[in-house]
Amino acid sequence: MDFANLAAQLNAGTILPEGIVIVTLLVVLVGDLIIGRASGRWIPYVTIAGLLGAIGALYFQWDHSDSIAFLGSFNGDALSIVFRGVIALSAAVTTLITVRYVEQSGTPLAEFLVILMTATLGGMFLSGADELVMVFVSLETLSISSYLLTGYMKRDPRSNEAALKYLLIGAASSAIFLYGVSLLYGLSGGETRLSQITAAILSSTGDQSIGAVIALVFVIAGIAFKIAAVPFHQWTPDVYEGSPTPVVAFLSVGSKAAGFALAIRLLVNAFPTVSEQWHFVLTALALLSMVLGNVVALAQTSMKRMLAYSSIAQAGFVMIGLVIGTDAGYASMVFYLLVYLFMNLGGFACVILFTLRTGTDEISEYSGLYQKDPLLTLCLSLCLLSLGGIPPLAGFFGKIYLFWAGWQAGAYTLVLVGLFTSVISIYYYIRVVKMMVVKEPEEMSEAVKNYPPIRWNLSGMRPLQVGLVICLVATTFAGILSNPLFNLANSSVTRTQFLQTPIAAIARPVAQIESSADQL
Amino acid sequence: MPESTFGLRRYSENKIVNLADGVQLVSFLVLAAMMIGAAIGVVLLSNIVYSAFLLALVFISMSGMYILLNAGFVAAAQILIYVGAVNVLILFGIMLVNKRQDFVPLKNAWISQVATAGVCLGLFALLSTMVLATPWAISSLTPIGDEAIIEIGKHFFSDYLLPFELASILLLMALIGAIVLARRDYLPDEILGRDRPSEQPSALTLPERPRELISGGK
Numbered sequence: 001m002d003f004a005n006l007a008a009q010l011n012a013g014t015i016l017p018e019g020i021v022i023v024t025l026l027v028v029l030v031g032d033l034i035i036g037r038a039s040g041r042w043i044p045y046v047t048i049a050g051l052l053g054a055i056g057a058l059y060f061q062w063d064h065s066d067s068i069a070f071l072g073s074f075n076g077d078a079l080s081i082v083f084r085g086v087i088a089l090s091a092a093v094t095t096l097i098t099v100r101y102v103e104q105s106g107t108p109l110a111e112f113l114v115i116l117m118t119a120t121l122g123g124m125f126l127s128g129a130d131e132l133v134m135v136f137v138s139l140e141t142l143s144i145s146s147y148l149l150t151g152y153m154k155r156d157p158r159s160n161e162a163a164l165k166y167l168l169i170g171a172a173s174s175a176i177f178l179y180g181v182s183l184l185y186g187l188s189g190g191e192t193r194l195s196q197i198t199a200a201i202l203s204s205t206g207d208q209s210i211g212a213v214i215a216l217v218f219v220i221a222g223i224a225f226k227i228a229a230v231p232f233h234q235w236t237p238d239v240y241e242g243s244p245t246p247v248v249a250f251l252s253v254g255s256k257a258a259g260f261a262l263a264i265r266l267l268v269n270a271f272p273t274v275s276e277q278w279h280f281v282l283t284a285l286a287l288l289s290m291v292l293g294n295v296v297a298l299a300q301t302s303m304k305r306m307l308a309y310s311s312i313a314q315a316g317f318v319m320i321g322l323v324i325g326t327d328a329g330y331a332s333m334v335f336y337l338l339v340y341l342f343m344n345l346g347g348f349a350c351v352i353l354f355t356l357r358t359g360t361d362e363i364s365e366y367s368g369l370y371q372k373d374p375l376l377t378l379c380l381s382l383c384l385l386s387l388g389g390i391p392p393l394a395g396f397f398g399k400i401y402l403f404w405a406g407w408q409a410g411a412y413t414l415v416l417v418g419l420f421t422s423v424i425s426i427y428y429y430i431r432v433v434k435m436m437v438v439k440e441p442e443e444m445s446e447a448v449k450n451y452p453p454i455r456w457n458l459s460g461m462r463p464l465q466v467g468l469v470i471c472l473v474a475t476t477f478a479g480i481l482s483n484p485l486f487n488l489a490n491s492s493v494t495r496t497q498f499l500q501t502p503i504a505a506i507a508r509p510v511a512q513i514e515s516s517a518d519q520l
Numbered sequence: 521m522p523e524s525t526f527g528l529r530r531y532s533e534n535k536i537v538n539l540a541d542g543v544q545l546v547s548f549l550v551l552a553a554m555m556i557g558a559a560i561g562v563v564l565l566s567n568i569v570y571s572a573f574l575l576a577l578v579f580i581s582m583s584g585m586y587i588l589l590n591a592g593f594v595a596a597a598q599i600l601i602y603v604g605a606v607n608v609l610i611l612f613g614i615m616l617v618n619k620r621q622d623f624v625p626l627k628n629a630w631i632s633q634v635a636t637a638g639v640c641l642g643l644f645a646l647l648s649t650m651v652l653a654t655p656w657a658i659s660s661l662t663p664i665g666d667e668a669i670i671e672i673g674k675h676f677f678s679d680y681l682l683p684f685e686l687a688s689i690l691l692l693m694a695l696i697g698a699i700v701l702a703r704r705d706y707l708p709d710e711i712l713g714r715d716r717p718s719e720q721p722s723a724l725t726l727p728e729r730p731r732e733l734i735s736g737g738k
Contacts, residue, residue: 070679153724
């Protein structure tokens with residue numbers, strides 16, 4: 001195999017978006033090294049430009065038909081493009097809301113953004129990884145960067161605790177995931193490409209085996225850790241409380257989206273032989289996540305912890321789309337992740353702004369905020385109501401689509417539990433809104449009484465304001481004007497090869513081989 | 521030459537091969553006994569330095585297993601990475617922490633020990649049932665022995681090129697992260713003093729106040 005031949009086979013243009021992110025990462029790193037701390041003024045903008053450039057490159061890849069790259073390591077199909085876009089966009093918005101937070105805590109900004117971009121890169125590669133080694137390396141890239149980001153405020157014991165906890169639980173779950181993956185490798189007789197594992201398993205070990213079930217359980221443990229589904233959620237509240245808030249914002253959107261991309265690709269491609277089992281396990285995880293996330297969120301007093309439990313519950317809702325496994329199900333999942341990106345990041349942007357101005361994130365301290373800061377109140381209220389699923393906002397349409405798809409597919413229990421728990425969730429979201437809006441001036445909390453004058457011209461405040469307004473506008477109008485997003489989600493699913501080929505079609509030739517072997 | 525001894529096994533079925541099988545069996549038994557004994561020592565010894573050195577022994581016997589399986593490169597990598605890097609790092613960690621703390625035995629510790637043993641035995645039973653019950657697709661190719669390095673290199677630059685290159689980004693980021701966590705930062709007090717109404721005691725911390733449980737304890 002000579003070089004020119006190899007270069008043509010690699011089809012390296014498929015990872016152009018990731019290439020742009022890598023170049024941006026190196027520019028930021030070297031630029032900061034040469035210029036020093038003064039580089040903080042332009043570095044965030046370079047980062048955002050790079051991430052938006054990656055999204056632009058993804059847009060131009062939408063029509064490419066030749067999606068397999070690097071001899072099967074990477075598959076840049078439509079579904080992966082949407083997920084990579086979601087991850088890059090969440091990183092871009094996170095960068096906007098990061099600047100002031102990091103500056104005010106006195107930590108270096110360039111390194112933070114470099115590690116954030118590496119996490120983004122890991123997530124993007126994970127969404128398209130089509131081969132077990134690639135899946136694991138990109139998963140570790142995402143995880144290790146997340147551990148580092150979590151412990152970034154290194155003089156704060158809460159941040160240290162969060163990082164250590166996340167590292168230990170994450171390392172354990174990675175090890176379990178790796179064990180499951182190695183079982184897959186053994187069952188399929190040394191096959192690592194996801195699209196060929198099933199055929200290899202069917203031809204070598206037969207239809208049902210206890211090995212496949214155990215591999216499935218271990219793999220699901222790894223994935224459920226990433227998307228923080230109950231009962232693999234124990235790390236979430238502590239890590240969310242102790243991490244820098246922008247990191248939490250990225251973990252709850254970008255990292256989760258990567259986890260869902262991995263879940264779809266790995267489960268649909270590699271486990272059709274134990275399809276009933278994985279649907280059963282994921283149904284249980286979805287039910288537990290929705291119930292536990294929403295019920296425990298009721299009792300929280302800290303905003304970050306409440307959003308942690310709320311994100312567990314939201315992951316439960318998204319899993320409905322994964323479990324039912326129809327086209328509408330996957331499309332509703334993608335659609336919900338798209339609107340969840342804006343409403344959750346908007347919520348976190350508000351929490352960051354409030355924290356920066358008052359130095360607290362207790363829910364009770366928000367009371368009476370309406371009198372002092374109407375914009376913040378408006379934005380936080382809309383984002384929280386949207387998360388709860390109140391009609392004209394984006395979250396309502398996302399939930400309706402999920403539940404409609406679930407009802408069509410006959411997943412009545414899931415949908416009913418989902419409806420019931422969203423009613424519970426509305427209670428704790430509205431509690432915050434009521435706290436901010438309804439209170440009389442004399443009931444104002446200490447923090448709001450001492451609220452500093454609003455100054456957007458401080459360094460790093462402008463990006464935060466822009467991020468806030470973008471999320472606000474998107475959350476408000478993405479519901480009413482949802483058609484483009486809706487079409488994007490639908491066509492991403494219909495154009496994706498592996499979701500369209502029924503499992504039977506993969507299994508059939510192998511079954512024929514088996515039956516002919518039996519005749520012999 | 522051990523390599524030729526094992527290599528002979530493939531060719532014919534004469535007496536030399538039986539002898540080689542015998543050597544293989546004996547070395548397997550020795551390595552297995554070493555590994556299990558050392559692993560039990562890692563868990564049961566109370567001095568953590570002994571545990572760390574025994575862990576190295578576990579890794580070394582594991583690399584012996586790889587040699588028995590004709591995987592010389594994996595065996596070398598095992599020693600280089602696990603003994604040379606991971607285990608030395610553990611020892612460094614132990615020496616740097618150097619905290620002498622008396623071990624206070626917990627009340628009713630046996631309950632958790634019994635529970636742990638139960639879970640471990642259950643898992644072991646499950647996994648060994650699975651290993652025995654599954655008809656594994658065993659590859660029919662002959663092991664290539666020392667040419668493995670060439671073959672691995674070819675894979676790194678063809679179908680595993682992307683993970684191989686991504687690993688370089690991963691290592692770069694791990695390097696940066698390690699520096700960020702370990703270096704001594706100067707504390708920009710002027711940034712804090714200027715914008716913060718109620719100044720917090722230290723920089724490089726979360727802007728949120730700790731919850732009252734923590735601050736009220738003082």
